[in-house]
Amino acid sequence: MEYTVQKLAQLAGVSSRTLRYYDEIGLLKPARINSSGYRIYGQKEVDCLQQILFYRELGFSLEQIQGILSDPAFDAQQALYQHRQKLLEKRAQLEELILNVEKTIAFKERGKQMSDQEKFAGFKKQMITENEMNYGKEVREKYGEKIVEQANEKFENMTEKQYEEANALAAEINKTLSMAMKIGDPSNELAQQAAKLHKQWLMYYWPEYNKSAHAGLAQMYVEDERFKAFYDKEQPGTAEFLRDAILIFTGLKQ
Amino acid sequence: MEYTVQKLAQLAGVSSRTLRYYDEIGLLKPARINSSGYRIYGQKEVDCLQQILFYRELGFSLEQIQGILSDPAFDAQQALYQHRQKLLEKRAQLEELILNVEKTIAFKERGKQMSDQEKFAGFKKQMITENEMNYGKEVREKYGEKIVEQANEKFENMTEKQYEEANALAAEINKTLSMAMKIGDPSNELAQQAAKLHKQWLMYYWPEYNKSAHAGLAQMYVEDERFKAFYDKEQPGTAEFLRDAILIFTGLKQ
DNA sequence: AATACACATTTACGCAGCGTGAAGGTCAAT
DNA sequence: ATTGACCTTCACGCTGCGTAAATGTGTATT
Structure with missing residues (x-):
């Protein structure tokens, strides 16, 4: 059976350009060239092409x-081993690359979360200052207008650095919380650590700390859907969990 | 601080050609060009180059x-995700490639093993001709000295080509057997195919075929530990499986 | 026989990311 | 003035073809 470029190309599932290229670089010469200059391939060339494509699929270079193929018995084995070795190295590199990309993603993700929390901080400010919430009202009733104004002032006078520290704290709270959730007990050490961090975080925003206000805020985290959604976005039940941890931490439960 | 190409190149650990190229494609333009046409880079460019190299290490294209970098906040995140996706795909491809290369190695290895089987054939010869085994004895008793001598002669007169054919057959038997093993039933079509191939293989070595000798050999495969080890080396139980398949094939069981 | 259309041919640019010259100017020191 | 270490701008080369462009052939239909 004899084939022209196109026929052979179709048979082998490559382009005719490829066959001409293989001819050009001397990888696969046609059996003969007919009177019109057409490349004519025979059975031997078909077999050879199969071999070529086989090794090509294994990722070998044409060279x-x-x-x-020029010295089949001798080299093939060793070439395969070397090739495997190279592929393994390539894979190791890829693994590392992927790890680095993932690390970068995680890093940026954290950065993004902070800008989310930026919004949240704005949201919180709105809550405290504009008296939209019942709890806002309650806080005002309980602690008076003066303290609320002081809080606003403190918030607005935060330096960039303090702001970043607060956000870093918030990120750590998240991390600690998510780890504590895995254990599942709000009286557990890790959960209490989260509550403590939360207190520290609060102190960036509140003019003074007291346990019942902290506990009240914690309760609000559960009852206000906006807060709840914020805390639950990674893991449902986080808001409740944090509330319970804080209630225990403040000693206002059990 | 200002840098010429070379200085910056040294600082960043790239070649000056690279910096010129980055200038050429507009990726990193120098801060200014001095009166002699030299590229002069400033702090901003150093930082930018760091970023470029960072992403380059993550495998991003310069484009x-x-x-x-031209629209940092917006794209970076998504680009990272997409990039990760692409890397994962690339890894999957690589895995497959490696698997195929290893398969090929194993296949060629088996080819090499055929020269092991050369030993094995020698081993077999030894067994049949030198009357070491009970089964060897039995065969002699059953079929007489003459036929054994004929077998030896046939074996020693095998051409290279016949020998290779026989080895190819042996390889196919192995393959067929391992597939049949997955199904698990020695009366199954594939297992019977293996038995048939085994008969053909035998006929390269035996002067004449008969069912009971075939069945006897099959039994020996199980009872002689050397044969058993040979057949079981890839998958325990293969010797028994082959024996059962051959017993059914020869009709000497059930 | 003319036309159409699918095939064939060679030549050559393009791709990514530089390496590696070549041919020539500039700077500082000798 | 010369040297030697810099700098500059071309421009080709690497891989494995894709994708024209320009031109010739083979076969079927009108």
């Missing part, structure tokens, strides 16, 4: 394939 | 980096 390597040429080497392997 | 992608250009995109990311």
